[in-house]
Amino acid sequence: MIAVIGGTGVLGSTVVRALIALSLPVTLVAPDPSKANRIFADVLPHLTIVRGSVGAPKELRRTLVGVDTVFVNAPGSPDCGQRVICAAAAAKVAGAAHLVVISNVYADAVGSPYGRRFFRLEAGVKSLDIPTTFLRLPAFFENVLASVASVTEEGAVYSPVPASAPVRGVAVEDVGAAAAAVLAAPDVHEYRTYEILSGVHTGADLVAALGEAVGKPIRYVEIGWEDSYERMVAEGTPEWEAADLVEADRLVAAGHVSESNHYEELVGEPPMSIEEWCSQNACTLCPLLLPPASATMLGQSGGSRTRATTSPAPSPAAMVVGTPPPASSLMERMTLGSGGVSRLSTSPPVDTQFSFPKAKIEVLLLENIHQSAVQMFEAEGFTIRTVSKALSEAELIAAMESVHILGLRSKSNVTPAVLAAAPRLMAVGCFCIGTDQVDKALTETRGIPVFNAPFSNTRSVAELVLAEVIALSRRLGDVSSSMHKGVWNKSATGCYEVRGKTLGIVGYGHIGSQLSIMAEALGMNVIYWDVVPVLGLSRTVPCESLEELLNKSDFVTLHVPRSEATRNMIGAEQLAAMKEGSFLINASRGTVVDLDALADALRSGHLAGAAVDVYPTEPAKNGPGFESPLCGLTNVLLTPHIGGSTVEAQHMIGREVATSLIRYVNEGTTLGAVNFPNLEMPFSSGTHRILNVHRNVPGVLRDINVIFAEQSANVRTQVLGTSTEIGYLIVDVDRYHSDETKKAISDLETSIKTRILY
């Protein structure tokens, strides 16, 4: 696991996204997890977010336990070096094996106080004796965006450094790519120091590139050191930072320009040049040079400093994260002005105030739902109750009175009686694939959406089944248990390779099709049967009927949902239709196989073995007491419903379902709901949002719009989705009217549930 400290800052968030793009597991450490939740709303399932910062090493020590590699960066400040050293020490105590630390290209300039600061940072980290990679950076090109007043108003850039002096910058996304390359293989880069820079350019190159991008010439005006300092302080730069920047400018003017550049070595392609960066960001730079009115139209609501990407404007704290800006040209002396980057942009934050105090939203999480979900609900400020086991119907009924959000896995059932006892229930999250345990028809008509994680554990199930195919074929279960009892029994009898054998997959959905690819890679022939005509992947061949599949397969594996159609789908008749000496695997639902008939087929020797992960009734909690007609039979692998129980799957499921539930609570979004019209509507600023679930009968939309008209409520945006039974409407109306409007709508006889968000 890789942890990124400062993951909501400009650089940190870029690194986090670069790691996600490489499918690496990331823990984002941020002082404000709820901000992180907003910034990374689009990729939350791939991320763990925890609280922590370089300024709080004690907390960091706890946060970083279990992390292998830590990315350390500190917001610019006179003591940022000390903070980095403390954070690095915390990572070491927590047991991290490798650090990647951001430093500065002037770290060797020990003759200058500015350079000495980074020299000491590196020396302090090195003294901890933990394998570390330093990434030395110049200023980010993005800094250009922060101080455009002189450019906008005067068409000029002011700098104390001669226009012809060679300088270097870097695009923040290039730093993200280089850092991700190192973090992905930390062992390879141990004890190395890399300089990550663009090619060499000058102040004259910068103004030429800016002018080219915006279609207007820009002047480069040389000013004195004192003037430069005064200008910065007058523009609001803190005095310590202005002094630093002047100091760094002096280093550049003295010809201190780094000769080495490791970017290409790490990333495999050249870094972005200032010309490329200006041209890529032309649409952002352009509005900066236009009169304010046009700027607002072309940019986003943030005005002239907002990048025209999907990125959020950073908070002041985020602006200074990254290397403390060393100065040498305009781009280097500016505070970071954009939180985003065009290649790895972040989602806009959802600025939602919730009309109901968040702490009053009660979340009940059953069956040991992963901490990744708990953390997300905590970050939202909800009140959480967790229970490690499944609850019986009676226990659930007793627990539901005050519950707004219910989270469960495959074993707790949401029955009509449970729903009747849950007056406040807003949404149900199945932290698994199957949703058969919830009465979906009744939740729908009660206006309660049900969410699941449709493919976060697909791979885990497919891998288990593949392992079972080989284990059954080699009788591994029996052989291993004999050895544990001290019995050595070396024999080839009844043991076969799986290469060239036929795997029959019943239910060719997410799991079935994933499995088919893996089985083919083992040299198996794959056939499948599905009630829906689906295209087979690779060389897999569909069967005309279940019977045909049973007749032809050496291994039959079941991947269908629980339903009336699949109840006892494999009984005595189907088992008899299977080949002599074949195997059956069931990791779908216990109701799909008649276990007594299976036990008979195994005892008679008609089947050579079976692997079963799911049972008609399963214990609610871990411990002794499991019983099944299959217990004690030869070459039968029994597992306690662990198909989806891997760390990866549970972590992803936690994030995925919690994200859906939080978005429903905060925004009314129902994307991914299995029993509800799927709707999502961006927020309009200055509005209240009304969410209405109603019976799907003619005229409801008209009735609701009459209410809006009668109350002179100005509708900004409206979306309606319907199913056979219900309609779900999201409406943004002008703030002023919404309370009365909401009441009138909820009083309509057709309304099932009405909420308001503000």
Ligand SMILES: NC(=O)C1=CN([C@@H]2O[C@H](COP(=O)(O)OP(=O)(O)OC[C@H]3O[C@@H](n4cnc5c(N)ncnc54)[C@H](O)[C@@H]3O)[C@@H](O)[C@H]2O)C=CC1
């Ligand atoms: N053991 C475990 O821990 C896990 C078990 N599961 C179970 O596996 C099931 C399958 O999961 P996915 O592949 O993700 O579902 P899916 O919905 O992607 O695929 C199910 C397939 O079964 C087909 N099907 C439905 N009824 C059928 C019938 N009567 N005969 C033949 N085909 C039929 C569907 O058309 C679909 O293609 C889930 O419903 C769940 O019950 C899922 C995850 C973990």
Ligand SMILES: O=C(O)C(=O)COP(=O)(O)O
């Ligand atoms: O995802 C599913 O449908 C499963 O069967 C896994 O269930 P579980 O979360 O392990 O109770």
